[in-house]
Amino acid sequence: GDSVTQMEGPVTLSEEAFLTINCTYTATGYPSLFWYVQYPGEGLQLLLKATKADDKGSNKGFEATYRKETTSFHLEKGSVQVSDSAVYFCALLYTGNQFYFGTGTSLTVIP
C-alpha cells in the first residue's frame, strides 16, 4: 500500500546550519507530495507541496523536489533559524482523500 518513510529524529542544528530531512514514498501511481510543519502548541500547517514529478515546492526558505526516479521528496533549507524548531511531517495524497503521513522529524535549532 501507499506509505511514507521519513528520516528519524530528533535533529539538532546550530543556527544558520544546512538542513536536510529525508523522505521516500511508496505508491502505486503518481501521488501529490507534501511537507507539513507542527510548531510547538500549534496544529499542522502546510509548508510546501509538489503535485507532479520534477516539481519543486518552496516556502519560507524551505525547498523539496519531487523525484520520481528515487521516489523521494527530501526537505532542505540552506540556513535554519531558531524559529524553525518544530516537527516536520512528509505526506502523500494519492486517492484524493487520505493523507499518508510519515512519523515526523523533530528539529531543534540552537542559537
Add this chain to the structure above:
Amino acid sequence: GAGVSQTPSNKVTEKGKYVELRCDPISGHTALYWYRQSLGQGPEFLIYFQGTGAADDSGLPNDRFFAVRPEGSVSTLKIQRTERGDSAVYLCASSAGQGTEQYFGPGTRLTVT
C-alpha cells in the same frame, strides 16, 4: 477568518466510558477529515466526509468509533466503550474539496485511564 477549531482541547476519561469530540471546520469547506495521532507517530486517517455523508470510513479501527456530520458543517467523532489504546491526539481537518489543501485543527488530546 477562523481556522478549524476542536473541542475539548483535552479529555480525560475512564476505560469503558463514552466520549464525543467536536470539530468546527472552516466556513464553506465541504470536505472534513478525522485523523488520529499516537505519540511519536504521524497522523493516521480515520474518516472523510463530503458534505453530510461519510465518503470514506475505511480508517475507523472498529465499530466502537463512529462519526457524524448531520448538517454538513460541524462533525462529532464518537467513541464507545473507550480503551486505554484509544489514547491519542484526534485531529480534524477541512478542505474546500477533494484533493485540495487540508487545514488542520489543534487537536483533542484524549487520555483513557
